[in-house]
Amino acid sequence: MKEVKGEQCLAWCTIFRWCQRYEARHINIKDNVTSSATISTVDELIRQNRRILRREIAVELPISKGTVHHIIHKKLGYGKMCAQWVPKQCQRIRRRREWVFA
Numbered sequence: 001m002k003e004v005k006g007e008q009c010l011a012w013c014t015i016f017r018w019c020q021r022y023e024a025r026h027i028n029i030k031d032n033v034t035s036s037a038t039i040s041t042v043d044e045l046i047r048q049n050r051r052i053l054r055r056e057i058a059v060e061l062p063i064s065k066g067t068v069h070h071i072i073h074k075k076l077g078y079g080k081m082c083a084q085w086v087p088k089q090c091q092r093i094r095r096r097r098e099w100v101f102a
Helices: 002-008 012-023 036-048 054-060 065-075 088-101
Strands: 078-081 084-087
Touching: 036 054, 036 065, 054 065, 065 078, 084 088
Parallel strands: none
Antiparallel strands: 078 084
16 A cells, blocks of 8 residues: 555554454444544644644644544634634634725
């Protein structure tokens, strides 16, 4: 798989774990790593560096980029503005100001 996907492919142990769960009749094979500790760690990483990339967070923590995306956007409520992570409420306020001054 690494020949085709390169460094972006899944770890062999992750695939093996999914297969074990599926064989044990667990239909949902997603990783359950969105614990409060993981969420707070992601939040701390973003607060330390507002320009950090999802890929960098996924490399630093043993979670997928999709899980990082879910934590950032759904759990923490952050969005990107001018290449920085900001709370979505700040994005809405800025958009309203732009509409008034336009």
